[in-house]
Amino acid sequence: MDCPICGSDDVEILNSKQKSSKKKLMEEYLLKCEDCGHVFKDVISLKKPKPYRLIISEQDKSHRTTIELSPSDELKSGDVLLSELGQIEVTSIEVGDKRVNKAKVEDINTIWANSIEIPARIGFSVDLHGEVDSYKLDLERDFEIAPGDVVKIDKHIVKVHVVKTQERKLTSGFAKAAVITRVYSKPVKFNNYDYDLTKHIIKKTKGKK
Ligand SMILES: [Zn+2]
Known part of the structure; x- marks a missing residue:
């Protein structure tokens, strides 16, 4: 955007407006040369996304x-x-x-x-008859957990009983990790499970019920 009269590149932008055609985005500038005072127009075109x-x-x-x-x-x-x-x-x-x-x-x-989306952090409780193993998990935001799911977590294989979300407690249906606050589960004597959450554990605490 050099001045067409004196060739200076010291120009002031007085005004600009965007125009768009089928393939191009155009930015039209009204410019003033700081050296000789000449006012002129220039157009910069960008290809459309x-x-x-x-x-x-x-x-x-x-x-x-x-x-x-x-x-x-x-x-x-x-x-x-x-x-x-x-x-x-x-x-x-x-x-x-x-x-x-x-x-x-x-x-x-x-x-x-x-x-680099921030994962969803949820709580996961395993009811051990009087004691509770409590975990913090980081999951993909769209990871789905449903009451009835059989899950491996740490050394336990458990069945999900209740999924607590920001709004309610679910005993059926499913919820995405992004809205889950805590999952309540009890151990089951199965060898197979639907999925393994062990590697998503951030923190484990033991507590009394
Ligand atoms: Zn000039």
Whole structure:
């Protein structure tokens, strides 16, 4: 945005407005040269956002999705983006068949990222006839727990009796970890279970009932 009269790049922005066509976003500027006082217009065009392939790893799973980015932008490892699954951090960028740390968005084939959404922290109680083993767990926010689920946790295999959410106590149906405050369970003599929560334990406390 240099002055067309004297060539100075010392310009003041008097006004700007956005225009958009099918493929481009245009920013039209009204500028004033600080050196010679000439007032002129200039237009900067940006390519419109397009969907790019995105693979998000979240704990054991990976999700394939897309994300809308402006082809004119630059992307690098460590950048934080907002995807349909919440906040993600870019770990690697695929351009052609190579993995790079930095690229112009329009050259990108696939973006690899980790989810950095804050997990849901819930309480999980195991009723041991007079004593209670109480756990704090960090779970994916959309992890579902239902009364009746048979669960391995620590050295116990238990059946879920009540799922307490922010609003009610459930004895049927299911709830997502994001809204669960505590799960109440009792040991069962099964060898099989629906899922194992042991690796999600953050803290264990023993207590009397
Ligand atoms: Zn000038």
